[in-house]
Amino acid sequence: MKDDATAPADRSAGLKGLGCSRKRVEDVRFTQGRGNYVDDIKLKGMLSGDFVRSPYAHARVVSVDKDAALAVPGVLAVLTAQDLEPLGLHWMPTLAGDRQMVLADGKVLFQGQEVAFVVATDRYAAADGVAAVEVEYEELPVVTDPFRALDPDAPVLREDLEGKTEGAHGARRHHNHIFTWEAGDREATEAVLGEAEVVAEEMIHYHRTHPMPLETCGCVASMDKVTGKLTVWGTFQAPHAVRTVASLISGIAEHNIRIVSPDIGGGFGNKVGVYPGYVCSIVASIVTGRPVKWVESRMDNLMSTAFARDYWMKGRIAATKDGKITGLRCHVTADHGGFDACADPTKFPAGFMNICTGSYDIPVAYLEVDGVYTNKAPGGVAYRCSFRVTEAAYFIERMIEVLAIKLGMDAAELRRINFIRADQFPYQSALGWEYDSGDYHRAWDKALEAVGYDALRAEQAQRLEDFRAGKTRKLIGIGLTHFTEIVGAGPVKNCDILGLGMFDSCEIRIHPTGSAIARLGTISQGQGHATTFAQIIASEIGIPADDITLEEGDTDTAPYGLGTYGSRSTPVAGAATAMAARKIRAKAQMIAAYLLEVHDDDVEFDIDRFAVKGAPERFKTMKEIAFAAYNQAIPGIEPGLEAVSYYDPPNMTYPFGAYICVMEIDVDTGDHDIRSFYALDDCGTRINPMIIEGQVHGGATEGYAIAMGQEIAYDAMGNHKTATLMDFFVPTSWETPHYTTDFTVTPSPHHPIGAKGVGESPNVGSVPCFSNAVHDAFRPFGLVHSHMPHDQWRVWKIAHDLGLHG
Amino acid sequence: MDKIPVTFTLNGETVEGLAEPRMLLIHFLRETLGVTGPHIGCETSHCGACTVDMDGRSVKSCTLFAVQASGSEIVTVEGLANPDGTLGVIQEMFREHHGLQCGFCTPGMITRAWRLLQETPNPSEEQVRFGMAGNLCRCTGYQNIVKAVLASAAELNAAKEAAE
Structure with missing residues (x-):
């Protein structure tokens, strides 16, 4: 207490609060191999489960013969749909309001679909068992093209839905149609497009890809028959939601289910959904009375759990001759695969695709999305993306480029004249969102200046001249992107998943000696929550971040929350953390006033203490206040110093950014070299700059992969062509470019500390940036649009088709 | 069997x-x-x-x-930790330079870096990027991993010089 000689700046720095590049507390364990991931869990008597998977994309399952498998040494059980049916667990609800087969019920709808679950003493015996199960299939015609799926004579994929003209999201107009979802004003948009001076039109495909966290999905289910309690450790991005869903579908009372997310080796949206492996492991544990572990192989992961994107986006954009955008229309054909298993808030079957007006002041717009079944894996998850924001950003950032070509304008200038101005915030978009804050012109100008935009264009023009003169075979492409995200789902009034409102939570307990523990409803998958959320608390109540333990992921101890995805942890749980801390601070203020024998209003918070107003030498530190909360009988104040906050955000947050990529392309090989990549992010208040920068590097690298080569591809028979890392491109340190990061700060006006979230911005922003660079290189030769991924072959093909190979 | x-x-x-x-x-x-x-x-x-x-x-x-x-x-x-349980140089540098996020690739990365720096004690950035290319990371974009390995080389070399 007598440390009042310490300068305020030093006291503040000692907290390691907001704005501090605090080193991560997680790393001490991780760098020594002391993480605890789901596959590290080993319980006594634990069994191993593995799936028999369909080799066909569409087939009837005539019979499943288990006998040979059951004779394999070590195999204890083989589960089929018939075994699960009496429990009502042969199908399960998806997060999108559809249902999905847990195990093939009469037919299979995609290659790799789960047909039977083999339970054995170890993973080798389980694999032997899988090989011994004999399944007889009868092949059916396959549909992998979502447009063909809607033909009148297309094969019926979902026989269970035959005759059902109403789906979870309104009318179904075809046997392979899932939903139609609309936003905006169709008539007004058509009118504008009909009368516009200029209309640009393009079909833009954001191809199918996969989040591919380095750790696959998995779980360990353990039913304790003595206590009747089911514990499931698993790679769950939303442990509480999993508990509730598990209770609803299994009939086990929710208090008898404990879900634990241990350390998670990356999620990126792959680990939000509920998968057949979880259900089968739980059933197998109940049946055998022993813990059962199921962990996907990489091939299982790429073939069956959680693809992302696969949106065919037909755009029409209207403008005046001088480039002012007057209207936008988008129609999406959304390929959801065999089951609609995307993880969007209930009222948004196409996620937040209606952020597709982007950073631009577009007076009128209309969006229509048709969801379609095909013979591909289910999913459509938000891969490092707040529910289809990546697709929306790619769409608008490509449409801007297409319009710039039509207008003969510089794409940077076209963006500038159409940005929403700083004085227009809060801004009501034509498709229904209220953007909270932004200063796009400031960010854009800073970015263009940082990269030396005019000089780059001059260099590019010179290179073009040299190319035409036969002096070089390399072109320069300058990729531009200004994206606006919508993250932090979300207000309970319009965001829920399976009826669970998308608030989030934090509980803080201050210990008598002045250290603390905080528990949240979210779960880190590498974002460093244990580091950053402690920083929020440190700044709010003046306890050093190093003295705060942070826990997440155990539903028996953490307050209820909807988990971590869609960049929602900082906007929602981060807000709950600040609010819980403020409750503690409010109580601390009363305690301090009592101890200082003044009125509550006569003390004020000062970094790590409450001091008497006008007499800063009279103060009580938070440490003293904490002790008093536990050892003094203070009239009118309950003992203890704890608080919990459930935070329902009033709005989403709208981070944004300006990215610029300079790429060299070898016209003869289709190879590319990323010369520079500049990323300016505005995520509002910056909690930990080091972690923000790391998020940008990582997200941009995922974006690089998606734009430049990564895809989930099928042949016409529905065979999965990219099911291992041999074929599914994941960049190494060798290919990955170097990034330059930058920022502006435009706080969110409605978030308690002004933070907006950043985890997904770099994926959202970098994909159009890389793609635009490829297109920009070929713009002088007449290229308007070419679908991703821009791998070497496809880039070579662009050059070839443009006649650049002579 | x-x-x-x-x-x-x-x-x-x-x-x-x-x-x-x-x-x-x-x-x-x-x-x-x-x-x-x-x-x-x-x-x-x-x-x-x-x-x-x-x-x-x-x-x-x-x-x-x-x-x-x-x-x-x-x-x-x-x-690879020090005998007293504190982080070894490479481990410490990965922490210092934010060379990890989810931590899943980290044990492999650090073990590979440990060998790389014995094979090539004073590597260029290019040598680090090439020498670490057998280890995938989905979180960091490698930039800080490369930084951590280069910083480890500097630390290890300085310690070696001091010992000589």
């Missing part, structure tokens, strides 16, 4: 166990010996999460049989 005795030196200590001939080294380490630092990310030798050091070379333990390790000297990430 009959099991075969397997014995090798792990982080300086002799270990032994029984393994089916088909058992992979990564499973023997993780499941038989309980050494869970090395992870499984792909099972096809691409990702490097299972990287361990065997007889002075970085190897992917998902592509070796346990029996092939018999008689060898193996080092895993568990063996």
